[in-house]
Amino acid sequence: MRDLFIFxxxxxxxxxxxxxxxxxxxxxxxxxxxxxxxxxMGNGVTVLFLENNELPLVEAExxxxxxxxxxxxxxxxxxxxxxxxxxxIRSLTPxxxxxKLDALAASIEGSVGAEFSSFSLASHKExxxxxxxxxxxxxxxxxxxxxxxxxxxxxxxxxxxxRREDPQTMAALTFAKAFxxxxxxxxxxxxxxxxxxxxxALLLKAYGRxxxxxxxxxxxxxxxxxxxxRDLLEKRLGTWGISSGSKPTAHKRMDAxxxxxxxxxxTDSDLIKTIPKPIFREVPGVYLVxxxxxxxxxxxxxxxxxxxxxxxxxxxxxxxxxxxxxxxxVLFNEIRxxxxxxxxxxxxxxxxxxxxxxxxxLGTRVNQVSAAITEIxxxxxxxxxxxxxxxxxxxxxxxxxxxxxxxxxxxxxxxDREAARRLxxxxxxFDESFLAKVxxxxxxxxxxxxxxxxxxxxxxxxxxxxxxxxxxVKAFPGVExxxxxxxxxxFIPNRTK
Amino acid sequence: MLILLCLVFAxxxxxxxxxxxxxxRVQSFKLSNGIRVIFVSRKIAPIFSGQIWVxxxxxxxxxxxxxxxxxxxHMAFKGTKVTGTKDYQKEAPLLAQLERIVVExxxxxxxxxxxxxxxxxxxxxxxxxxxxxxxxxxxxxRLNAMTSxxxxxxxxxxxxxxxxxxxxxxxxxxxxxxxxxxxxxxEVVLEERRSGxxxxxSGRLYELLLQTAFTTHPQRLPxxxxxxxxxxxxxxxxxxxxxxxxxxxxxxxxLVGDLDLVQVQKLTERYFGKFSxxxxxxxxxxVPEPIQREGRAASxxxxxxxxVYLGWHKPTLPNxxxxxxxxxxxxxxxxxxxxLFSNLVDREKIALSASSTEAPxxxxxxxxxxxxxxxxxxxxxxxxxxxxxxxxxxxxxxxSEAELAEAKKRSRISFLKLMDSDSGLATALGKNEVLHxxxxxxxxxxxxxxxxxxxxxxxxxxxxxTPSNRTVVYIVPEKS
Numbered sequence: 001m002r003d004l005f006i007f008x009x010x011x012x013x014x015x016x017x018x019x020x021x022x023x024x025x026x027x028x029x030x031x032x033x034x035x036x037x038x039x040x041m042g043n044g045v046t047v048l049f050l051e052n053n054e055l056p057l058v059e060a061e062x063x064x065x066x067x068x069x070x071x072x073x074x075x076x077x078x079x080x081x082x083x084x085x086x087x088x089i090r091s092l093t094p095x096x097x098x099x100k101l102d103a104l105a106a107s108i109e110g111s112v113g114a115e116f117s118s119f120s121l122a123s124h125k126e127x128x129x130x131x132x133x134x135x136x137x138x139x140x141x142x143x144x145x146x147x148x149x150x151x152x153x154x155x156x157x158x159x160x161x162x163r164r165e166d167p168q169t170m171a172a173l174t175f176a177k178a179f180x181x182x183x184x185x186x187x188x189x190x191x192x193x194x195x196x197x198x199x200x201a202l203l204l205k206a207y208g209r210x211x212x213x214x215x216x217x218x219x220x221x222x223x224x225x226x227x228x229x230r231d232l233l234e235k236r237l238g239t240w241g242i243s244s245g246s247k248p249t250a251h252k253r254m255d256a257x258x259x260x261x262x263x264x265x266x267t268d269s270d271l272i273k274t275i276p277k278p279i280f281r282e283v284p285g286v287y288l289v290x291x292x293x294x295x296x297x298x299x300x301x302x303x304x305x306x307x308x309x310x311x312x313x314x315x316x317x318x319x320x321x322x323x324x325x326x327x328x329x330v331l332f333n334e335i336r337x338x339x340x341x342x343x344x345x346x347x348x349x350x351x352x353x354x355x356x357x358x359x360x361x362l363g364t365r366v367n368q369v370s371a372a373i374t375e376i377x378x379x380x381x382x383x384x385x386x387x388x389x390x391x392x393x394x395x396x397x398x399x400x401x402x403x404x405x406x407x408x409x410x411x412x413x414x415x416d417r418e419a420a421r422r423l424x425x426x427x428x429x430f431d432e433s434f435l436a437k438v439x440x441x442x443x444x445x446x447x448x449x450x451x452x453x454x455x456x457x458x459x460x461x462x463x464x465x466x467x468x469x470x471x472x473v474k475a476f477p478g479v480e481x482x483x484x485x486x487x488x489x490x491f492i493p494n495r496t497k
Numbered sequence: 498m499l500i501l502l503c504l505v506f507a508x509x510x511x512x513x514x515x516x517x518x519x520x521x522r523v524q525s526f527k528l529s530n531g532i533r534v535i536f537v538s539r540k541i542a543p544i545f546s547g548q549i550w551v552x553x554x555x556x557x558x559x560x561x562x563x564x565x566x567x568x569x570x571h572m573a574f575k576g577t578k579v580t581g582t583k584d585y586q587k588e589a590p591l592l593a594q595l596e597r598i599v600v601e602x603x604x605x606x607x608x609x610x611x612x613x614x615x616x617x618x619x620x621x622x623x624x625x626x627x628x629x630x631x632x633x634x635x636x637x638x639r640l641n642a643m644t645s646x647x648x649x650x651x652x653x654x655x656x657x658x659x660x661x662x663x664x665x666x667x668x669x670x671x672x673x674x675x676x677x678x679x680x681x682x683x684e685v686v687l688e689e690r691r692s693g694x695x696x697x698x699s700g701r702l703y704e705l706l707l708q709t710a711f712t713t714h715p716q717r718l719p720x721x722x723x724x725x726x727x728x729x730x731x732x733x734x735x736x737x738x739x740x741x742x743x744x745x746x747x748x749x750x751x752l753v754g755d756l757d758l759v760q761v762q763k764l765t766e767r768y769f770g771k772f773s774x775x776x777x778x779x780x781x782x783x784v785p786e787p788i789q790r791e792g793r794a795a796s797x798x799x800x801x802x803x804x805v806y807l808g809w810h811k812p813t814l815p816n817x818x819x820x821x822x823x824x825x826x827x828x829x830x831x832x833x834x835x836x837l838f839s840n841l842v843d844r845e846k847i848a849l850s851a852s853s854t855e856a857p858x859x860x861x862x863x864x865x866x867x868x869x870x871x872x873x874x875x876x877x878x879x880x881x882x883x884x885x886x887x888x889x890x891x892x893x894x895x896x897s898e899a900e901l902a903e904a905k906k907r908s909r910i911s912f913l914k915l916m917d918s919d920s921g922l923a924t925a926l927g928k929n930e931v932l933h934x935x936x937x938x939x940x941x942x943x944x945x946x947x948x949x950x951x952x953x954x955x956x957x958x959x960x961x962x963t964p965s966n967r968t969v970v971y972i973v974p975e976k977s
Contacts (some may be wrong), residue, residue, distance in 0.1 A: 004929075013517040019582060020579050021580065021665040021868050023603065024661060024665065026635060026656075027658045028658070029543060029656040029657075029658055031542060031543050054917070055515060055913050055916060055917055056515065057913055057914065057917065086833065092519070094833075095834065095839065095843070095845075098832065098833035098839075101832070101833075101834075102831075102832035102835070102907065103834075103903045103906075104906075105908075105911075106910075122910075125914075147843075148843075151842070151846070154846075154849060154872060155849050155850070158802060158849050162801075165697070165698050165800075165801045165802070167696065181854075245848040252554075253961065270860075293696045294695060295688065295691035295692045295695065298799065318913070325633060326629060326633055326840060327628070327629020327630055327633060327640070328629065328630045328633045332626065333625050333626055336685055337625045337626055337681065338620075338625060338681070339681070340681040340682065341684075341688075342685075342688060343685050343686075343688040343689040343692060344692075356785040360955070363688065363692045364688065395630075398634055398636075399633045399634045399635070399636055401636070402635055402656050402658075403636035403637065403638055403656075404636075405542055405543060405544055405636070405656055406638040406654065409638075409654075410542070410918075411541075430564065451650065
């Protein structure tokens with residue numbers, strides 16, 4: 001009897017060990033999206049707040065509705081945001097300000113994106129009031145210390161020189177020039193000449209026009225209660241934009257190359273219209289930058305739909321299926337796993353403001369560049385004829401549904417997502433309706449996206465590496481191969497049919 | 498340990514309340530086979546961070562098999578006897594056949610009809626990327642793995658409902674890995690090497706630093722592997738390496754998130770408890786690196802902007818000097834008011850950047866490293882000399898008590914921020930457990946840092962940061 005029991009046990013264990021993990025039935029992921037408290041300060045700043053008492057910290061992120069796409073002077077917004085932090089304030093030299101923040105073990109840092117910028121603050125809860133006071137002075141009395149500005153310029157000049165050490169950076173910057181005809185916010189990267197033009201007077205002008213509480217969103221989370229926070233914010237930040245006399249005027253343009261339209265009084269959707277629409281060069285082909293890299297960088301792309309595209313959710317599902325689904329994507333499977341052509345490959349649709357882009361990037365050794373590009377173009381061609389099977393589509397939707405919770409993994413993540421939703425002009429019910437809309441995506445929707453937007457003959461393909469033009473001409477008969485110089489101005493490629 | 502420098506208390510506090518609270522929340526236990534489990538329940542959202550830490554990395558390699566630990570990490574995503582294949586019974590003899598041919602050809606896959614036929618048959622039974630696909634379908638987030646000099650870690654975040662699936666997947670790949678698609682993946686690793694090192698001036702300079710500073714110890718070998726070794730590695734060698742190092746006593750499971758302790762205990766034992774203990778092996782420690790008696794220098798001529806790395810040999814935990822170096826790091830390069838930035842970059846304007854770190858691993862004595870980029874017109878020699886002078890100045894103008902206290906406060910806040918993330922906390926706990934034998938070493942390190950005095954910092958300059966113990970490597974720009 002005992003032997004029989006052991007036999008049955010062993011049989012059971014063997015069955016267990018050979019069971020596939022995929023056969024486990026997973027329960028649905030149930031969660032609700034935390035609703036932040038929201039109010040508007042007297043100066044117009046919208047505050048979003050979620051209390052979090054786990055640790056004695058407070059974190060804040062001030063979003064400003066101005067990004068590089070609003071400012072047609074390369075480097076100006078980066079310089080402005082960075083120098084508001086590191087250029088000191090009227091009452092403290094840059095060094096004194098740094099010392100004060102380091103002594104409190106607190107941080108205030110700025111960052112700049114395409115459509116909005118932000119300052120992030122973090123400190124111990126006991127120091128938060130003092131940090132807000134310092135931040136208020138940065139917002140209202142930045143000194144723009146000349147030596148710090150010169151240091152920033154020297155560091156950026158160095159970064160420009162170092163671009164030539166990185167094929168991925170070279171490919172991305174060349175792609176912008178090959179893909180867009182303008183405006184400059186899409187085509188131009190920061191160059192030494194731009195740095196020379198940047199001076200303190202220009203920063204002061206930009207500061208006066210761009211740094212305003214109107215349209216700003218302040219996200220706060222941490223160990224602080226709402227009444228205390230409301231009081232503190234009014235006391236510390238409430239006078240920003242009111243007492244300084246620098247209240248910006250609507251519909252003003254900067255006379256020194258800055259054009260931010262209407263940000264002071266606009267609603268979110270008004271602001272989105274102020275971003276210029278890109279003009280595509282529409283010269284498909286291969287653009288080769290010869291550079292001494294054994295490992296080539298490839299960027300290839302096509303114009304894509306905008307953020308308000310009715311089939312937006314089809315794009316999310318298509319990306320997951322074709323190019324951005326990690327181990328599951330068609331590109332990863334075919335290019336990396338089956339062919340061993342690239343360590344990293346990915347991309348997809350990036351719906352933007354007014355228009356968008358479909359872009360794929362990869363790195364591969366120079367003698368396999370042609371094979372990798374050919375394979376990707378073949379996969380694109382196939383995606384226009386056949387798409388994910390019903391089962392695969394169901395699995396993709398399930399994966400999106402189960403992973404959705406990670407957008408709300410922390411209070412800070414929840415707040416940042418809500419701020420981005422508002423700044424990018426997504427509808428109020430975007431998150432609540434997201435999964436239902438993903439569930440409604442059909443195989444026909446995926447095919448439609450591919451047919452409408454992925455014409456393999458229209459790709460702009462940039463290759464950076466130690467590869468001969470002749471090889472590409474031979475590999476892609478009938479395709480224009482342009483050999484271009486990195487960062488040459490203007491962008492006039494030599495054509496070879 | 499510098500990364501954990503962050504984890505320190507405010508001055509005067511033997512143990513901050515948050516750390517005491519953390520200590521009370523950490524649950525640790527051993528499975529029947531000796532695998533250690535660390536768990537912290539954290540219910541912010543119905544998710545968890547699951548990490549497997551294995552005590553194997555670059556220092557466990559020898560010339561000839563460099564890169565094998567990292568390559569094995571890649572192969573752990575290729576599946577098992579039940580994942581990644583339609584029929585393992587059919588697949589196994591084909592894999593063996595292919596392996597025999599490659600071994601006979603000293604690691605080269607011959608372009609023969611025989612190989613092509615085997616390959617075609619294998620492709621019929623393989624299910625590409627099934628392992629990753631199962632995770633993706635379960636809603637995984639940040640599925641990844643990393644290999645260092647000291648460890649290999651497999652990390653992922655999942656919804657809590659997928660905890661049993663995680664146990665099943667991770668235990669299966671630890672116990673029953675199948676090295677399929679080995680020779681295709683070898684090409685991928687070579688791609689990774691080319692982009693991260695061969696074509697990357699900073700990567701090459703880092704390799705030069707290790708090769709120059711270490712003459713015999715495996716710290717000198719690249720974790721990614723040399724190209725020559727990678728091109729010849731075989732699945733047979735990997736199987737031997739796996740059996741040597743992937744054993745229960747070398748494995749730590751670190752879990753942080755919305756899970757229950759009972760569930761964690763039950764399911765980890767059920768799945769990971771199946772990993773049989775292996776026969777005892779005599780652990781052969783690498784021969785210690787001979788003491789460096791005079792300064793070394795090497796240069797790299799490459800089409801790139803100038804950079805300089807300076808490295809000094811130093812001890813690691815349990816030597817308390819490791820904690821003192823953590824404090825030194827904070828004084829030198831944590832924040833804009835730190836000494837390297839404020840003196841070399843901001844005031845004297847001879848460097849565009851300057852910062853300190855430690856490399857390449859923590860299990861054995863390593864290097865305290867300062868990396869800097871000179872402003873145009875300043876030679877790397879001048880910058881290197883100025884950095885040495887900055888270190889020497891710690892003797893003539895030592896840090897004040899206030900400066901030291903502020904460095905400790907910065908570290909404490911960084912520690913709190915680490916605790917604000919499931920994966921950050923799981924990493925800190927898992928790494929300390931696997932490298933130092935107990936996650937509590939985290940706390941011991943804080944105590945050591947808290948006890949660090951000005952004299953301790955000065956002793957580092959006297960005993961370690963000397964020109965004779967120093968290695969300098971730099972880029973000599975070559976016109977492209």
